[in-house]
Amino acid sequence: MPKKSFRQAVNEALRQEMERDPSVVVMGEDIAGGMGAPGEDDAWGGPLGVTKGLLAQFGRGRVLDTPISESAFIGAAAGAAATGLRPVADLMFVDFMGVCFDQIFNQAAKFRYMFGGKAKTPMVIRTMYGAGFRAASQHSQCLYPVFTHIPGLKVAIPSSPYEAKGLMIQAIRDDDPVIFFEHKAMYDDEEEVPDEAYTIPFGEANFLREGEDVTIVAIGRMVKFAREAADQLAREKIDCTVLDPRTTSPLDIGSILESVRETGRLVVVDEANPRCNMATDISAQAAEQAFDALKAPIRMVSPPHVPVPFSPALEDEFIPSVEKIGAAVRSVMAAPARRAA
Secondary structure, eight states: OOEEEHHHHHHHHHHHHHHHOTTEEEEETTSSOOTTOSSSSOOOOTTTTTTTTHHHHHOTTTEEEOOSOHHHHHHHHHHHHHTTOEEEEEEEEGGGHHHHHIIIIIIGGGHHHHTTTOOOOOOEEEEEEOSSSSOOTTSOOOOHHHHHTSTTOEEEOOOSHHHHHHHHHHHHHOSSOEEEEEEGGGTTOEEEOOSSOOOOOTTOOEEEEOOSSEEEEEOTTHHHHHHHHHHHHHTTTOOEEEEEOSEEESOOHHHHHHHHHHHSOEEEEOOSOSTTSHHHHHHHHHHHHSGGGOSSOOEEEOOOSSOOOSSHHHHHHHSOOHHHHHHHHHHHHHSOOOOOO
């Protein structure tokens, strides 16, 4: 099986779905090059080259360069989805969601409900998120909790190239609007990815490692850090389960609770700011529904509640790390056993 980067995996998913289904179109800023520009009839493929090559194969009728107006092209994608196409819109940085948020949460997310279940909105919004790229506070946020909060939206956060391809194909084939989060620091990550098309169902968590002592739930890029921490902790005879939810809406809370009931300890790793993020939501659900199984307080590993710093040293300190995850696991292992009521 060939190795592919995260970038290549997303590109291949888009290409294969466009070949399979002529109703799939992609649109966004800088994905097809300016009309009338000299040189090759192609573009870099967005700021990090994810859609490069699609224009040459599918033409400007299906690879649509848009004005720098997120409210316009996200609104156009919602309308196109409601009238028969399957658009994949490139929001570029999730930090720009404020420009087009009404089109997402007040329009696309509600069409199925507003029209009594008779309308479908099969659109995907691809967007980059996350710190570690030295892109400062306006281009580095983790805003998936905002979209997870909104009924009618599905939210996918792949943690690897293999996950990215399968979740993207599933997202394109889904009949509801999907916000697809791609961590900008992961585009060069590589692993084995099948050449053929495949899907990964939404709402089914992935157990990457199973252990008896602690459950670690990690999201997106944090899954890689959690696995590294678990490998280190194994040398200390601490046996960890590492669980990747894959999607935050729908969230496979059943698998999380099942694991917590087996280990009795929970650490949740989330790169989003700590107030009302996914770590707080998962922790609350575990405390409510599996309280009797808990042997120690739940620990959350998240950044501080501040904007992402531009200083490289401060940005590195801001991001949850392997060391911080390891410290959180050791703290729940060292906690005194909780007395039963």
